[in-house]
Amino acid sequence: MFAYLVKRVFQAIAVMFVISLIGFAIQDNLGDPLRELVGQSVSEEVRQELRDELGLNDSFVTQYLRFAGNALQGDLGTSYFFKEPALDVILKKLPATMELVFGATIIIVGLSIPVGVYTAIYPNTILSRLVMGISIIGISVPVFLTAILMIFVFSVEYGWFPSYGRGDVVHVFGPWETNFATVDGWMHILLPSIALASIMLPLFVRLIRAEMMEVLQSEYVKYAKAKGIRPWRIYFVHALKNTLLPVITVGGVQIGTMVAYTILTETVFQWPGMGFMFLEAVNRVDTPLIVAYLIVVGFIFVVTNTIVDLIYGLVNPTVNLARMGA
Amino acid sequence: MSLLSVRDLSVKFAMRDNTVTALNQISFDLAKGERLGIVGESGAGKSITGFALMNLLSRPGFVDSGKILFQGDDIAQMSDAQMRRIRGNQMAMIFQDPMVTLNPVLTIGQQMVETLMAHRKLSKSEAEQIAIVKLREVYIPSPAERLNQYPHELSGGMRQRIIIAIALLLDPQLIIADEPTTALDVTIQADIMELLLELCETNKVGLILITHDLGVVSQMTERTLVMYAGRIIEAGRTREIINDPQHPYTQGLINALPQQTAPGQRLKQIPGNMPSLTAIPNGCPFSPRCEYVQDHCRTEAPKTVQYTHVEVACHEVHRLHSDKAEEMNR
Amino acid sequence: MSSLSTNSEPSRWSQIWNSNIGYSFRKNPVAIVSLVIFLVIAVMSFCAPLIAPFDPYDPGQIDIMNSEYPPLWVDGADAQFMLGTDDQGRDLWSTILYGTRLSLLIGICAVGLQAILGISIGLIAGYVGGRIDSLLMRMADIQLSFSTLMVAIIFLAVTQAMFGSETFNQYAIYFLIAVIGVAEWPQYARTVRATVLAEKKKEYVDSARVLGFGPMRIMVRHILPNSLSPIFVISTVQVANAIISEASLSFLGLGMPPSQPSLGSLISSGFDYIFSGSWWITAIPGIVLVVLVLVINLLGDWLRDALNPKLYKG
Numbered sequence: 001m002f003a004y005l006v007k008r009v010f011q012a013i014a015v016m017f018v019i020s021l022i023g024f025a026i027q028d029n030l031g032d033p034l035r036e037l038v039g040q041s042v043s044e045e046v047r048q049e050l051r052d053e054l055g056l057n058d059s060f061v062t063q064y065l066r067f068a069g070n071a072l073q074g075d076l077g078t079s080y081f082f083k084e085p086a087l088d089v090i091l092k093k094l095p096a097t098m099e100l101v102f103g104a105t106i107i108i109v110g111l112s113i114p115v116g117v118y119t120a121i122y123p124n125t126i127l128s129r130l131v132m133g134i135s136i137i138g139i140s141v142p143v144f145l146t147a148i149l150m151i152f153v154f155s156v157e158y159g160w161f162p163s164y165g166r167g168d169v170v171h172v173f174g175p176w177e178t179n180f181a182t183v184d185g186w187m188h189i190l191l192p193s194i195a196l197a198s199i200m201l202p203l204f205v206r207l208i209r210a211e212m213m214e215v216l217q218s219e220y221v222k223y224a225k226a227k228g229i230r231p232w233r234i235y236f237v238h239a240l241k242n243t244l245l246p247v248i249t250v251g252g253v254q255i256g257t258m259v260a261y262t263i264l265t266e267t268v269f270q271w272p273g274m275g276f277m278f279l280e281a282v283n284r285v286d287t288p289l290i291v292a293y294l295i296v297v298g299f300i301f302v303v304t305n306t307i308v309d310l311i312y313g314l315v316n317p318t319v320n321l322a323r324m325g326a
Numbered sequence: 327m328s329l330l331s332v333r334d335l336s337v338k339f340a341m342r343d344n345t346v347t348a349l350n351q352i353s354f355d356l357a358k359g360e361r362l363g364i365v366g367e368s369g370a371g372k373s374i375t376g377f378a379l380m381n382l383l384s385r386p387g388f389v390d391s392g393k394i395l396f397q398g399d400d401i402a403q404m405s406d407a408q409m410r411r412i413r414g415n416q417m418a419m420i421f422q423d424p425m426v427t428l429n430p431v432l433t434i435g436q437q438m439v440e441t442l443m444a445h446r447k448l449s450k451s452e453a454e455q456i457a458i459v460k461l462r463e464v465y466i467p468s469p470a471e472r473l474n475q476y477p478h479e480l481s482g483g484m485r486q487r488i489i490i491a492i493a494l495l496l497d498p499q500l501i502i503a504d505e506p507t508t509a510l511d512v513t514i515q516a517d518i519m520e521l522l523l524e525l526c527e528t529n530k531v532g533l534i535l536i537t538h539d540l541g542v543v544s545q546m547t548e549r550t551l552v553m554y555a556g557r558i559i560e561a562g563r564t565r566e567i568i569n570d571p572q573h574p575y576t577q578g579l580i581n582a583l584p585q586q587t588a589p590g591q592r593l594k595q596i597p598g599n600m601p602s603l604t605a606i607p608n609g610c611p612f613s614p615r616c617e618y619v620q621d622h623c624r625t626e627a628p629k630t631v632q633y634t635h636v637e638v639a640c641h642e643v644h645r646l647h648s649d650k651a652e653e654m655n656r
Numbered sequence: 657m658s659s660l661s662t663n664s665e666p667s668r669w670s671q672i673w674n675s676n677i678g679y680s681f682r683k684n685p686v687a688i689v690s691l692v693i694f695l696v697i698a699v700m701s702f703c704a705p706l707i708a709p710f711d712p713y714d715p716g717q718i719d720i721m722n723s724e725y726p727p728l729w730v731d732g733a734d735a736q737f738m739l740g741t742d743d744q745g746r747d748l749w750s751t752i753l754y755g756t757r758l759s760l761l762i763g764i765c766a767v768g769l770q771a772i773l774g775i776s777i778g779l780i781a782g783y784v785g786g787r788i789d790s791l792l793m794r795m796a797d798i799q800l801s802f803s804t805l806m807v808a809i810i811f812l813a814v815t816q817a818m819f820g821s822e823t824f825n826q827y828a829i830y831f832l833i834a835v836i837g838v839a840e841w842p843q844y845a846r847t848v849r850a851t852v853l854a855e856k857k858k859e860y861v862d863s864a865r866v867l868g869f870g871p872m873r874i875m876v877r878h879i880l881p882n883s884l885s886p887i888f889v890i891s892t893v894q895v896a897n898a899i900i901s902e903a904s905l906s907f908l909g910l911g912m913p914p915s916q917p918s919l920g921s922l923i924s925s926g927f928d929y930i931f932s933g934s935w936w937i938t939a940i941p942g943i944v945l946v947v948l949v950l951v952i953n954l955l956g957d958w959l960r961d962a963l964n965p966k967l968y969k970g
Contacts, residue, residue: 015798026814136957140950142900144907145923145942152930152938163931217384220429223421226380227441227492228414231406237440241431257803264904268927279908282813290817294810298802305801317476318430 008309012302019298023291024067027077028060030287076295077288081281086292090274094296095176096166097262097273103179103193104258108201116208117243120216121235123209131205138202143261147195147268154191161191164270192269196261200254207250212243245316252308256301329499329532330356330379335392335402337371337378337556339603340385346603348374348387350556358499361526361533363543363564365579366553367600372536373422375553376504378402379534380419381409397499415445418493419502420522423509424485428477434488435473441495460491464521483514487521494525500532507542519546540579544568552576555601555611562636572638574646575612610641618642680962687958690951697948701756708750709736713916720745724934742937743925744914751917752941756948758918762832763899767891769837770898774844775887779875781845782852793849796842804839805901811835812910825913832911836898843890851883885963892956896949903945919945 042050051057055066070076076086119128141149155163167188170181179185215221216239224238263275270276274293281289337349349371356362364372377383379394381401394401396417401409413419421427428437438457442448448456454473461469464487477485486506493501503522507515523546526533535546543550543564550567552560552575560573571577578596580586587593598615601607607614613623623641630639640646681687700707710717722745725734733740739748781792815831816824824831852875855861864874905911906920907927914925919941926937 011794030814030818136953137946137950140896140900140953141946142903142907142920142949144904145946148923148927148930148938148942152935156931219421219423219426222382222384223419223427224429226382226413226419226421227444228410228412229440229444230410233440233444238429238432242429245431253800253803256801256806260803260805260809263809263908267908278813282817282910285817287817290813297806301802301806316431317433318478 004313005310008306012306015302016298019295019302020068020071021064023071023294023298024064026294027067027287027291028063030285030290071295076292079281079286079289079292081284081286081289086288087296089277089289090292090296092175093272093274093277095178096271097259097266097275099179099189100192100196100262100265100271100273101258103189104196104200107193107197108204112201112204112208113240113244116205117212117235117240119205120209120212120243123213132209135202135205139199139206141198142264143195143199144264144268146198147192147265150191150195151268162188163191166272192265192271195268196258196265199261200258203254204247204251208243208247211246212239215239215242218242245312248308248312248315252305252312255304255308259297259300328355329358329360329397331393331395332379333393333395335375335378335394336390337374337383337387338390339387341604345390347390347606348556348603349378351392352551352553352556352558353392354551354558354561356500356532356534359526359530359532360549361523361535361547363547363550364534364536364553365538365540365543365550367538369600369602370553371556372538372553373504374556376419376502376534376536379502380413380417382413382419411445414441414492414498415496416498417500417502418496418498420486420489420493420504420506422505424482424489425509427489428485430477432476433473434475434477434480438473438488438492438495441492445496456495457491460494461488463494463525464488464491466491482510483518486510486518490518490522490525494529494531497529498531500534501526502534502536504536505538506535508537522546540568540583541585552579555606556603557611557639558630559612559639560636561630561638566635570634572633572636572643572646573612573640574616574618574642578615610639618646677962681958684958686954690954690958693947694951694955697756697944697951698760701753701760704750704753704757708747708753710747710750712746712751712754718745724929724937726934727936727940730936739940740936742922743929743934748936748940751922752919752944755912755917755919755922755941756944758829758912758916759899759902759920759945759948762829762836762902762918763895765833766836766840766898766902767894769833770840770894771844771887771891773838774841775848775880775883777841778845778848778883779852779880782849782856783871783875783879789849792845796845799839800842804836804897805904807839808832808835808901808905809908809910812905816910821913825915828912828916832902832905836901840894840898843894844887847886847890848880848883851886852879855879855882889956889960889963892952892959896952896956899945899949899952919948 055063058066074087078084079086079089082089115131119131122128150161151163154161165188166177166179166185168182168184169177169179170185171177179189221234221238224234229238259275262273263278265271266273266276267279274296278290278293280286281293332355333353334351335349335353336347336351338345338347352371352375354362364375366372374383374387377387378389379396379401381389381394381404383389389402392402396412401412404412428434432440435454435457438460439450439453442453442456443450457473458469461472466472466484466487472480472488480488490506501522506522507518510518519542522533522535525531533547535543537543547564549562550564551558552567552573554575560567560571560576567576568580571580575596578594581594582596584593596615601611601614607624609622609624609626610616610619610628613619616623620642626641628639628641630637631643633643681691705711712718722734722737722741723743725737725741726732727740727748728735728738730740737747737749739752742748742751777792777796781789812831812835856879861874861878864878869877902911902918903920903923906918907924909921909924912918912921914921917925922941923938923945926934926939926941929935930938
């Protein structure tokens with residue numbers, strides 16, 4: 001177990017190293033920090049002096065080590081636009097994005113498991129066929145179109161829900177302000193959460209259904225029936241546990257996709273999260289913020305994937321963590 | 327009254343545009359505590375018979391007609407809830423491949439306890455005590471520790487012992503064992519069979535042993551059914567079927583055994599293959615491979631008749647017998 | 657094999673038609689309708705220059721005074737413009753035809769690139785095995801855990817910031833194909849590798865080796881044909897996904913520019929106008945996009961059921 005953990009953490013560090021290299025390469029090549037600092041009205045001599053002072057004439061390795069050292073201490077540079085530490089800017093936006101992801105995850109997990117299980121157990125009912133039909137339409141509509149459609153119907157035509165922003169948020173602690181404390185906050189987060197969940201939900205319903213149907217054909221399910229086990233126990237203990245194992249793995253992979261979709265959702269709903277901020281940073285060529293976003297998102301990916309792998313190892317008795325570490 | 331009485335049971339499979347007959351009007355009886363072997367090549371319908379008796383045929387298979395009377399009640403007509411109470415309780419099944427039979431994510435203990443608790447009002451610890459006793463009966467070392475282990479931590483032979491223990495958990499009237507040792511190493515096959523025989527004898531449990539191995543049948547069972555292409559073609563006491571088979575197919579099976587062949591000689595195989603269920607020939611299904619075949623064999627299905635001490639479905643059995651007697655006399 | 661297939665071309669079609677695949681196709685109205693719709697969309701969009709009444713890329717044919725005309729069935733329409741006009745005064749029908757062509761082209765080319773990369777890597781990983789195999793598959797895992805869309809967004813955002821919009825817009829189509837093509841190779845690689853591992857054990861591969869055939873020949877001639885059905889199934893799904901990815905990137909302003917719009921950029925440019933009531937600029941390309949992706953997905957579903965290949969699972 002410990003060896004496996006060490007191996008996994010080591011791999012995570014290796015991936016973070018590659019991400020930081022990419023981040024540094026972007027930092028090094030994109031935009032000119034001097035111009036952001038002093039503008040264009042300074043003579044070439046002063047520029048050279050400043051370059052030396054800032055260490056911009058050092059070798060690539062020295063500069064990278066400085067960059068990585070600062071990054072490890074939480075210093076990812078200063079945003080050109082906000083004139084604030086880039087990490088602070090991102091951390092301020094992080095809760096908005098996380099709440100959105102949380103809302104979508106609740107919708108996905110809460111619906112995909114019961115719906116997936118139902119359609120697997122009763123594949124031929126009208127309801128199941130309807131669900132499968134809707135699900136294939138669901139995976140064919142891009143997230144941003146679902147978002148636009150919902151705004152058009154529920155905000156523009158009927159005016160039931162607001163179309164942009166977070167509405168009334170309540171401060172919790174640090175940079176965290178929550179949508180879940182006021183009715184207005186709930187109204188604001190509902191449409192974006194549904195939009196964010198819209199492509200993932202049918203994907204998971206289909207995945208769970210397919211896995212479950214396969215498991216229900218297995219010998220051990222047949223054997224459980226032959227032992228006279230009650231149907232609900234066969235479905236929810238024997239079959240579901242085996243169904244969810246591969247789903248966990250896929251879920252881990254989908255977390256990355258989900259973060260990408262937040263950029264789309266946040267753009268459509270002008271949700272003040274990190275995705276929206278990132279696109280603004282791109283338009284302003286705010287290099288430190290772009291790089292900081294890359295590193296923070298990379299970090300989130302690596303951490304969640306490592307955790308998902310560990311959970312998989314803990315849930316699945318046939319994975320021998322001790323042996324995998326060797 | 328017999329424990330199990332199967333009457334004219336037909337099982338069909340619904341295919342793309344037609345149905346295929348997998349079991350064609352089979353009938354047999356099993357007395358309390360009796361051990362019956364069902365023999366035949368793969369595809370003869372042995373396993374389907376086993377699953378039909380448990381009312382566990384999976385789509386697209388279904389019981390088309392006939393009765394399966396278990397202690398007087400017709401299993402084929404039972405609701406799922408009624409059937410659930412019998413499965414694992416009065417009638418248990420041992421599957422072919424122990425490597426895939428146990429659920430990989432549940433412990434041995436969970437899989438044993440749930441079986442007991444599905445049929446009896448017991449506390450978890452009472453159920454565990456029974457499980458330990460049964461594990462000891464199948465000679466599993468340190469049974470209490472096994473309860474917390476997962477199937478993948480145990481060998482195939484060990485798992486099959488556990489499956490036998492699970493079959494015995496609720497003291498059933500009948501155990502159906504479908505090729506219980508084919509998936510195991512040759513070295514432990516005999517051990518498992520011996521164990522099964524011992525337990526059935528001491529507990530007076532009826533056994534239906536489905537196998538392709540005539541040797542196993544001769545050691546384990548009192549009566550034997552020989553199946554071919556979804557029909558029972560010969561039935562009787564095991565000793566008599568082995569020593570004096572009447573149906574040309576059964577004779578072929580026995581002659582093909584290595585024991586029947588002198589060293590250095592080629593094994594005497596029956597020429598040809600068993601027909602697939604979609605292409606069963608008219609008349610006697612064995613006719614294309616039969617050396618005694620006559621014209622009417624190809625058009626008319628043979629009826630089951632009592633001949634000497636067995637029941638046999640063959641038009642030519644009389645002639646065959648006199649031929650053989652002549653041969654002996656010569 | 658190549659000489660055989662060219663000689664027996666006509667009979668091969670009837671073979672396919674009468675095979676199990678053909679049978680399940682004829683019995684499946686959804687698959688038939690999907691294929692017909694897909695072919696109609698594909699043919700019309702690729703013939704866009706012949707069919708379209710206007711050339712949306714020709715500034716001489718665009719008049720800003722014509723902007724935001726609604727489609728014919730809505731009051732205030734102009735008879736010239738069947739589906740209305742967009743915010744720049746372009747005929748929406750013509751723009752959609754050209755845009756669909758771009759979306760399809762990018763989707764298919766990107767998947768072609770994925771397939772070439774993924775199949776080669778999968779063949780190598782499966783055939784060579786050992787350390788190279790585990791390294792490549794580890795890379796595939798990591799690559800997959802970073803979603804394609806995320807990688808594409810960051811890559812395109814940085815490229816755009818680096819080259820400036822003008823240069824970027826000029827080469828946007830190549831960037832899109834490259835990034836969607838490169839990011840998804842593991843999908844193919846894993847499946848092909850799995851088939852190679854399964855096939856490698858079989859006797860015919862041994863006998864081919866004994867006969868002295870080189871690894872390249874064994875892989876391409878003997879193993880690859882056995883991976884074809886999973887490759888077909890993956891490819892349909894991947895084309896649908898690539899079209900969605902392209903649309904999403906263009907919607908974010910990281911793909912095709914408004915001057916050469918794909919379906920995604922058209923939807924994006926229309927989005928600003930849905931609040932003022934010009935819904936059609938977004939809605940009509942949106943419907944085309946959804947129908948296109950939907951029919952491809954439906955065909956993919958049918959293929960998966962019909963071929964029932966062993967697909968790689970996590």
